[in-house]
Amino acid sequence: MGVRLGARRRQGAEDDLAVAHEINVTPFIDVMLVLLIIFMVAAPLATVDLGVDLPASTAVPQPRPDKPVYLTLQSDLTLAIGESPVTRDALDGALQSATGGNRDERIFLRADKAVSYGDLMAVMNLLRNAGYLKVALVGLDGRDAP
Numbered sequence: 001m002g003v004r005l006g007a008r009r010r011q012g013a014e015d016d017l018a019v020a021h022e023i024n025v026t027p028f029i030d031v032m033l034v035l036l037i038i039f040m041v042a043a044p045l046a047t048v049d050l051g052v053d054l055p056a057s058t059a060v061p062q063p064r065p066d067k068p069v070y071l072t073l074q075s076d077l078t079l080a081i082g083e084s085p086v087t088r089d090a091l092d093g094a095l096q097s098a099t100g101g102n103r104d105e106r107i108f109l110r111a112d113k114a115v116s117y118g119d120l121m122a123v124m125n126l127l128r129n130a131g132y133l134k135v136a137l138v139g140l141d142g143r144d145a146p
Helices: 024-046 091-099 117-130
Strands: 068-074 079-082 084-086 108-111 135-137
Touching: 068 091, 068 117, 079 091, 084 091, 091 117, 108 117
Parallel strands: 068 108, 108 135
Antiparallel strands: 068 079, 079 084
16 A cells, blocks of 8 residues: 655656755754753752851951941840840831931841741841841851850
């Protein structure tokens, strides 16, 4: 059983099929899909879970303003501006009075070692919600660390 395409071929006549000038992208797509699958499988294997024990900073301390505004997060998760305790609800008003309403003033955030990272981020979110975007984290100098 055969199929005839077009007219009857003459004996010795050249093939009348036209030359295709288009790029066949099917092999290119196949290669790209294989590479995509390889990278999707290999990417999670490249990450390594390591415990991190961050050292104290040995950088030269930056000059601080004459009267810096310190916000302290204590180990029992209470907040204090300078030496006076403040509740989380009253933080915005206390910062307004401490900075004179200047939201561009840098707030120096100190936290106890026992405070978890999530609790520190919650306080930083409170500062962001209050409009204070310039926050400096205060730590021990490398020379003063035990």
